[in-house]
Amino acid sequence: MGKKKVIVIGAGFSGLSAASVLAQKGYDVEVFEKNAKPGGRASQLEEAGYVFDKGPSWYWLPDVFEDFFARFGKRPEDYYHLSRLDPSYRVYFGKDNVVDVPASHKELFELFESIEPGSSEKLRKFLEEAAYKYKVGMKEFVYKPSLSVTEFFDMRILKSLFKMGMFQSIHSYVRKNFNDPRLIQILEFPILFLGAAPKDTPSLYTLMNHADLTLGTWYPDGGFYAVIKGMETLAEEQGVKFNYNAAVEEIVVQNGKATAIKVNGQEIAADVVVGSADYHHVEQHLLPKQYRKYSEKYWDKRNMAPSALLYYMGFDKKIDNLLHHNLLFDEDFNKHAAEIYEDPKWPQKPLLYVSATSKTDKNVAPEGHENIVVLIPVAPDMKSDKEVRAKYRDLILDRIEHLTGEDIKKHLVYERSYAHEEFVGEYNAFKGNAYGLSNTLNQTAVLKPSIVHKKVPNLFYTGQLTTPGPGVPPVIISGQVVASEIEKRFSLQN
Numbered sequence: 001m002g003k004k005k006v007i008v009i010g011a012g013f014s015g016l017s018a019a020s021v022l023a024q025k026g027y028d029v030e031v032f033e034k035n036a037k038p039g040g041r042a043s044q045l046e047e048a049g050y051v052f053d054k055g056p057s058w059y060w061l062p063d064v065f066e067d068f069f070a071r072f073g074k075r076p077e078d079y080y081h082l083s084r085l086d087p088s089y090r091v092y093f094g095k096d097n098v099v100d101v102p103a104s105h106k107e108l109f110e111l112f113e114s115i116e117p118g119s120s121e122k123l124r125k126f127l128e129e130a131a132y133k134y135k136v137g138m139k140e141f142v143y144k145p146s147l148s149v150t151e152f153f154d155m156r157i158l159k160s161l162f163k164m165g166m167f168q169s170i171h172s173y174v175r176k177n178f179n180d181p182r183l184i185q186i187l188e189f190p191i192l193f194l195g196a197a198p199k200d201t202p203s204l205y206t207l208m209n210h211a212d213l214t215l216g217t218w219y220p221d222g223g224f225y226a227v228i229k230g231m232e233t234l235a236e237e238q239g240v241k242f243n244y245n246a247a248v249e250e251i252v253v254q255n256g257k258a259t260a261i262k263v264n265g266q267e268i269a270a271d272v273v274v275g276s277a278d279y280h281h282v283e284q285h286l287l288p289k290q291y292r293k294y295s296e297k298y299w300d301k302r303n304m305a306p307s308a309l310l311y312y313m314g315f316d317k318k319i320d321n322l323l324h325h326n327l328l329f330d331e332d333f334n335k336h337a338a339e340i341y342e343d344p345k346w347p348q349k350p351l352l353y354v355s356a357t358s359k360t361d362k363n364v365a366p367e368g369h370e371n372i373v374v375l376i377p378v379a380p381d382m383k384s385d386k387e388v389r390a391k392y393r394d395l396i397l398d399r400i401e402h403l404t405g406e407d408i409k410k411h412l413v414y415e416r417s418y419a420h421e422e423f424v425g426e427y428n429a430f431k432g433n434a435y436g437l438s439n440t441l442n443q444t445a446v447l448k449p450s451i452v453h454k455k456v457p458n459l460f461y462t463g464q465l466t467t468p469g470p471g472v473p474p475v476i477i478s479g480q481v482v483a484s485e486i487e488k489r490f491s492l493q494n
């Protein structure tokens with residue numbers, strides 16, 4: 001009798017999470033990753049003396065990371081150093097209309113009161129409710145496998161769903177309480193992480209405001225990649241074996257059971273397979289047709305979260321009027337949202353996110369320089385040719401110059417852009433998506449593509465296209481949920 005062999009496809013956050021937990025439980029776990037390094041969408045770009053986080057940069061929900069490492073008797077600090085940012089971020093509503101969101105509640109309430117008299121008391125209540133939603137959401141929903149609605153048939157849970165305004169949109173909930181457009185935008189901004197417009201997002205997700213305004217924005221020294229390296233080390237400590245430059249070409253299925261994967265034409269036997277690459281890729285490209293659970297039509301109808309047009313830029317000077325995180329909300333949010341979700345096209349006047357980790361970390365850019373990442377959320381499934389990329393590059397430089405009042409164009413010494421084509425080429429991303437599926441009501445919990453493959457019972461899925469959804473904390477949870485499901489169904493030994 002030998003240990004059961006679990007093969008994990010992909011070494012992003014969800015794959016690393018699932019692999020570590022399964023190895024800790026006693027399975028023989030091997031990860032196959034198509035790229036040369038772990039990280040997936042959270043990879044790192046290091047060039048010309050600059051270090052850029054290619055994907056995630058907002059470290060939110062530190063408790064989810066703590067809970068994950070605690071499973072192994074560890075703490076995040078055993079692997080990387082965290083500090084809390086204060087202010088958490090800067091919002092540019094216009095050249096002379098700038099709001100810095102502070103870390104402490106005291107200063108936050110003062111800020112709200114100064115913008116809209118009477119709003120601090122409303123914010124206190126709003127955040128109390130958000131804290132309740134977070135507590136219940138984390139306890140009752142997020143760690144569930146979402147395989148059947150019966151998981152949620154509990155009067156206590158149903159009652160709490162109504163209490164949390166599950167069936168009201170964030171759009172109307174926020175406007176019931178606040179009038180100033182700047183406060184509304186600050187409260188709706190975290191919804192961007194969920195990949196849907198506030199009017200399509202249930203107000204349960206104001207739990208994200210608890211994440212933002214109460215739990216805070218943190219920075220891992222060295223950037224987000226330090227977290228990937230930490231999780232890779234942890235996985236190795238649990239006995240996980242990693243294979244890089246190892247793209248899986250096929251999942252071999254015999255008599256309804258996944259028996260092996262094919263890599264470089266070679267078959268590697270498996271007892272259980274976990275697909276942590278994009279669900280669509282694993283299902284539609286790696287699995288023989290007769291075993292696919294969903295059709296291309298099904299996939300085509302999914303509401304995808306936005307993709308992103310990104311620029312990694314190095315400047316040979318400091319840009320004083322930027323903070324570590326900056327939201328350039330000086331254009332009409334609704335117009336940009338419509339160009340992403342309703343009538344997909346290149347946005348005319350996009351909102352921008354600008355990150356400058358060199359504000360906090362001296363090791364990510366040469367001294368006196370700045371490493372800037374600019375993100376424009378855009379609809380998935382678009383083509384970004386040279387002209388498009390040149391156009392938005394100029395738009396970005398003009399906007400940053402205008403808003404900060406700083407001369408930056410002639411100080412740009414390194415640049416690279418990144419969009420749909422790269423997401424597909426590097427990660428096999430469905431429609432070039434950046435953040436997976438939107439968290440709309442009809443794509444929540446049991447209504448998401450299932451983590452269990454019913455036609456091939458030893459094939460499982462994890463990651464941002466399944467439950468609980470996109471974002472680093474949710475996909476770390478997703479890996480743990482799938483590991484528990486495997487443990488329930490498969491003994492450790494053959």
Ligand SMILES: Cc1cc2nc3c(=O)[nH]c(=O)nc-3n(C[C@H](O)[C@H](O)[C@H](O)COP(=O)(O)OP(=O)(O)OC[C@H]3O[C@@H](n4cnc5c(N)ncnc54)[C@H](O)[C@@H]3O)c2cc1C
Nearest residue numbers: 010012014034040041055056057058248277463464471472
């Ligand atoms: C630009 C951007 C900004 C973001 N910002 C934030 C943020 O600030 N905070 C936050 O919490 N989240 C953020 N996110 C979301 C977060 O990064 C993702 O939800 C998360 O990293 C996804 O992890 P995953 O494991 O599901 O998928 P992935 O990271 O895509 O991992 C899947 C892995 O599978 C590999 N793979 C694909 N096909 C194969 C194959 N055939 N064989 C072997 N391997 C294969 C891929 O190379 C990849 O490494 C951001 C994402 C992007 C793109």
